[in-house]
Amino acid sequence: MFLPNLHSLVLNPAEYVENSTDTFCKMFRLSKLKYCKIKYQIKIDEDPLPNYFNECDYSSVEHLIIDARFPYGSLNSLLYCFPKLHRLSIDCLVYSRYEDNE
Template structure:
């Protein structure tokens, strides 16, 4: 709101915001990252502090682009007290994974977690937490972006099969140029409940039918490209979208 000099009247705008119902304020919060909600609203007054800190409304956590020391403060003041409220957790750098998911069993405290996004994660860290992810009752979406070259695709897919509630999976990985992909073996696993699977990386052609067989609920499959074994053919087949 402008005053008679044409300047923004901060106190008037604050007054308008304070007259909004709690439900409407929570709707506003849904469009913001919780980091911004905490920094922007928590110190306004006692009412907003209560709405930010003591609500039962689910929240989404994205890793802020800050230094490690500032993220440690963010983790201590925001993430830890709200583990039970977080339904979307996005970690985009290695030290964030080390801080938030250490020890790995702490992920079990994220009882409302529905979507987990791990960007630039190492295979070592991924293996540490996969077992714990099996016991999250609401985890239905998993997005992985592997930091280093993948040596064996079975290390990824065998663990995904162990997640009983998963409906959506997106995996991004790289292999070395001179690496010959071995097949992915699904025969020892039960069928996966995944309905949408996006693979951003090379996938061996001789494992494609086996993949479709063990993902019977699959509605959407996207593979970056399918590669033939060097023994059979050195040609790379581009596959942009498959539906089953």
């Protein structure tokens, strides 16, 4: 919101991330953003929480790199929020005990 002309962003939080939904939703508000790389860690003994992007805006990002364990059940929701996405790289898609395995 305060960076209206930002085209490229690399995020690498120093602390463990419990739920990355807030980070993604804030990133979606950057209207000129085309490239984003986000690297975060969750505690090794925890399942990643599902990400809910229901309240997020559509993103202008075309190239997204997620260097983290990302919940498989959140992939469709993520793709829906990135209609201009050309390239996607996710380090590790994982199932979570929080997901419905049907």
